Amino acid sequence: MMILENATLIDPESERAFSGSVTIKDGVIATIHEASDAGGQETDAGARVVDCDGHCLAPGIVDIGVKVCEPGERHKESFRTAGEAAVAGGITTMVVRPDTVPAIDTPEILEFVHRRAVQDSPARVLPMAALTRGRSGREMTEIGFLLDAGAAAFSDADNVVQDNRVFSRCLTYAAGCGALVIGHAQDPTLSAGAAATSGAFASRLGLPAVSPLAERIQLERDLALAEMTGVRFHVDQLTTAAALPALHRARDAGFDVTCGTSIHHLTLNEIDIEGYRTFFKVKPPLRGESDRMAVVEALADGQIDIISSMHTPQDEESKRLPFEEAASGAIGLETLLPAALRLVHDGSLSLPRLWRHLSLHPARRLGLDSGRLTSGAPADLVLFDPAKPFVLDRFSLRSKSKNTPFDGHRLQGRVLMTFVGGETVYVGDG
Amino acid sequence: MGFSARHLLGIEHLSKAEIESVLDLADRYVAFNRQSTKHSDTLAGLTQINMFFEDSTRTQSSFELAGKRLGADVMNMGLRTSSLRKGETLIDTALTLNAMNPDLLVVRHPSSGAADLLAAKVECAVLNAGDGRHEHPTQALLDALTIRRAKGRLHRLTIAICGDIAHSRVARSNIFLLSKFDNRIRLVGPRTLMPTGIDRFGAEIHDNMASGLRGCDVVMMLRLQRERMDGAFIPSEREYFHRWGLGSREFAMARPDAIVMHPGPMNRGVEIDGEIADDISRSVIRDQVEMGVAVRMAAMTLLMLSRRGRPPDEDLPASLPTGIRSGDPHR
Numbered sequence: 001m002m003i004l005e006n007a008t009l010i011d012p013e014s015e016r017a018f019s020g021s022v023t024i025k026d027g028v029i030a031t032i033h034e035a036s037d038a039g040g041q042e043t044d045a046g047a048r049v050v051d052c053d054g055h056c057l058a059p060g061i062v063d064i065g066v067k068v069c070e071p072g073e074r075h076k077e078s079f080r081t082a083g084e085a086a087v088a089g090g091i092t093t094m095v096v097r098p099d100t101v102p103a104i105d106t107p108e109i110l111e112f113v114h115r116r117a118v119q120d121s122p123a124r125v126l127p128m129a130a131l132t133r134g135r136s137g138r139e140m141t142e143i144g145f146l147l148d149a150g151a152a153a154f155s156d157a158d159n160v161v162q163d164n165r166v167f168s169r170c171l172t173y174a175a176g177c178g179a180l181v182i183g184h185a186q187d188p189t190l191s192a193g194a195a196a197t198s199g200a201f202a203s204r205l206g207l208p209a210v211s212p213l214a215e216r217i218q219l220e221r222d223l224a225l226a227e228m229t230g231v232r233f234h235v236d237q238l239t240t241a242a243a244l245p246a247l248h249r250a251r252d253a254g255f256d257v258t259c260g261t262s263i264h265h266l267t268l269n270e271i272d273i274e275g276y277r278t279f280f281k282v283k284p285p286l287r288g289e290s291d292r293m294a295v296v297e298a299l300a301d302g303q304i305d306i307i308s309s310m311h312t313p314q315d316e317e318s319k320r321l322p323f324e325e326a327a328s329g330a331i332g333l334e335t336l337l338p339a340a341l342r343l344v345h346d347g348s349l350s351l352p353r354l355w356r357h358l359s360l361h362p363a364r365r366l367g368l369d370s371g372r373l374t375s376g377a378p379a380d381l382v383l384f385d386p387a388k389p390f391v392l393d394r395f396s397l398r399s400k401s402k403n404t405p406f407d408g409h410r411l412q413g414r415v416l417m418t419f420v421g422g423e424t425v426y427v428g429d430g
Numbered sequence: 431m432g433f434s435a436r437h438l439l440g441i442e443h444l445s446k447a448e449i450e451s452v453l454d455l456a457d458r459y460v461a462f463n464r465q466s467t468k469h470s471d472t473l474a475g476l477t478q479i480n481m482f483f484e485d486s487t488r489t490q491s492s493f494e495l496a497g498k499r500l501g502a503d504v505m506n507m508g509l510r511t512s513s514l515r516k517g518e519t520l521i522d523t524a525l526t527l528n529a530m531n532p533d534l535l536v537v538r539h540p541s542s543g544a545a546d547l548l549a550a551k552v553e554c555a556v557l558n559a560g561d562g563r564h565e566h567p568t569q570a571l572l573d574a575l576t577i578r579r580a581k582g583r584l585h586r587l588t589i590a591i592c593g594d595i596a597h598s599r600v601a602r603s604n605i606f607l608l609s610k611f612d613n614r615i616r617l618v619g620p621r622t623l624m625p626t627g628i629d630r631f632g633a634e635i636h637d638n639m640a641s642g643l644r645g646c647d648v649v650m651m652l653r654l655q656r657e658r659m660d661g662a663f664i665p666s667e668r669e670y671f672h673r674w675g676l677g678s679r680e681f682a683m684a685r686p687d688a689i690v691m692h693p694g695p696m697n698r699g700v701e702i703d704g705e706i707a708d709d710i711s712r713s714v715i716r717d718q719v720e721m722g723v724a725v726r727m728a729a730m731t732l733l734m735l736s737r738r739g740r741p742p743d744e745d746l747p748a749s750l751p752t753g754i755r756s757g758d759p760h761r
Contacts, residue, residue: 057746198626198627199626199627200626200627200628200630200631201627202444202626202627203565203602203625203626203627203631204540204602204629204631205542205543206543206561206562206563206564206565206599206602207543207562207563207564207627208563211626275546276542276546276547278544317519318521319540320521321519321520321521321547322520322539322541322542322543322544322547322561322562323541323542323543324541324543324562325541414542
């Protein structure tokens with residue numbers, strides 16, 4: 001038994017922050033005690049008591065769309081390094097992407113991933129599986145077997161299934177199995193070869209660019225097929241204003257559609273790539289400031305449900321190239337929380353509201369009982385100081401790859417302790 | 431004055447004064463190059479390496495000649511076919527060369543930003559000889575020199591840049607340079623070859639040659655960069671020539687004393703009628719080639735000033751009046 005006392009509790013369900021304490025027993029939250037409540041708190045002589053010193057205690061972050069490069073590219077990231085980075089960033093569940101080498105597209109590979117993850121990662125790992133074999137958009141994977149093996153969701157990641165007949169069959173079959181399908185809203189023909197978002201800025205740098213409308217085009221198709229098939233559908237990252245009305249219509253019509261966005265699209269914009277800085281090259285490319293603001297607003301008013309790190313490790317060699325030739329992607333496990341806190345510090349979101357997007361909504365969408373601060377929920381918790389300032393040094397990060405766009409940035413918010421299933425998996429150095 | 435930066439990567443961040451100092455010095459190199467003895471020791475002892483990751487006979491020979499006339503030791507590396515095929519990255523190649531202590535790297539590369547990337551990694555000066563569709567600063571400088579000598583000034587002119595703007599680093603560098611000098615810039619071409627948001631660069635966009643060329647002082651034609659195109663941008667070359675090629679009918683819309691420019695190499699019958707290209711009373715295309723060597727000599731001299739600490743004047747003919755050669759570029 002463990003008691004975390006004198007904490008500021010962040011409850012995303014009731015959207016409240018209040019002082020109190022949490023009692024953990026057998027890996028789950030036993031009781032929540034609010035300081036203003038009358039009556040004493042349950043105590044136990046053998047209990048370990050942690051004084052939280054007024055810092056924030058919240059459900060652990062559930063991060064959908066983490067790339068751990070196992071199998072295939074362990075030199076970029078492994079379950080051990082990703083897991084350590086995750087818990088240091090307050091993430092207690094990583095939902096990992098299937099765009100590995102080979103793709104996670106058979107029950108056997110999924111089991112391998114599961115075994116490796118349990119062995120090495122201090123954070124919980126839920127693997128996603130590919131929707132089509134080899135993520136090649138032609139034949140569907142064994143969705144049923146993969147579900148039985150524990151696939152949390154199905155996605156071809158950034159490979160969009162272009163053939164509408166193949167895609168609609170996959171969605172229909174998945175709907176029958178009750179599976180969640182995650183789509184990537186980016187027209188692959190328009191975005192082929194693009195390194196930036198089209199506009200005056202990309203034209204000045206002379207970079208091949210894709211129109212922001214490529215997102216809306218793909219989203220409209222995906223939502224139409226979701227409507228046709230009745231599948232549970234999630235959009236991995238929505239990043240442009242022009243795509244929002246389509247999402248709004250689909251949800252108004254009552255379809256089972258949710259939507260995420262990436263921390264990088266919430267906190268950075270296309271101007272950041274000035275000087276051809278390849279650590280800012282992500283997929284889809286960073287957008288203009290008006291799109292960024294529209295996405296923040298859509299998050300604040302509840303149209304966008306989930307924030308993800310879209311953690312994508314790349315080694316130095318694949319980034320030390322001219323911008324067009326460099327690999328896409330940025331790591332984000334350890335910077336998700338401090339970057340997201342920018343939205344709190346600038347007044348866009350309240351802290352409990354932010355936590356809906358970081359833990360409650362993703363957990364709920366995946367059917368997990370975590371992500372909540374309530375008795376009976378797993379004791380996956382993060383204790384953090386939201387105001388603590390620091391300057392990020394990328395070489396201090398725990399990921400094997402160091403491709404963060406926030407190197408040298410001033411950030412606020414440090415994780416003090418992380419708990420998974422009641423076990424202390426991370427203790428910060430203050 | 432020299433350059434404020436150690437490298438010459440683009441026109442965008444140059445000041446008017448820096449541009450004018452290149453052009454003034456280049457004017458003197460034009461005269462120098464017309465002498466029978468055209469050798470100076472301005473860059474003697476310095477090593478210049480031309481790294482061309484894209485084939486370009488004319489630009490490479492222009493840089494080579496410029497370096498040799500200034501007395502530098504010039505080495506040419508055709509890199510399109512060598513180490514990159516063996517998997518060596520651009521940075522590795524640069525660091526290898528850097529270890530040989532060159533003083534100047536002249537770089538041509540198919541990717542935008544490649545010259546910026548190199549400049550961040552090597553100790554010597556980097557001169558961008560064209561990166562992707564980003565910038566080609568010496569081309570814009572030689573175009574400016576050509577215009578200044580032909581029209582007698584570099585300001586308050588109406589200049590039409592026509593054709594494949596989207597794939598053209600020449601267009602970008604020229605837009606940056608000419609807009610610093612208070613000119614009216616028109617961009618003329620099919621919309622598929624017009625970069626997005628280019629209207630925000632302070633240029634007018636024209637869909638057809640007649641309106642684009644009306645009353646122009648300078649008509650700058652661009653090469654249709656077929657090798658950079660990955661798909662259909664135009665229906666056919668004959669339709670392109672019909673709508674956006676420069677023939678005598680289109681050229682008649684410009685001012686009677688307008689000049690025609692082209693960065694070369696030309697696709698005759700695709701973007702320009704051969705007769706106009708060869709009309710020496712209107713076409714300054716061959717002058718551009720001559721100015722190219724002089725401008726590159728000037729740019730390299732100024733870039734190397736900090737290394738040499740020696741004024742460039744010693745071997746040059748006494749100063750010449752600059753920019754007053756109006757109407758007679760063919761002395």
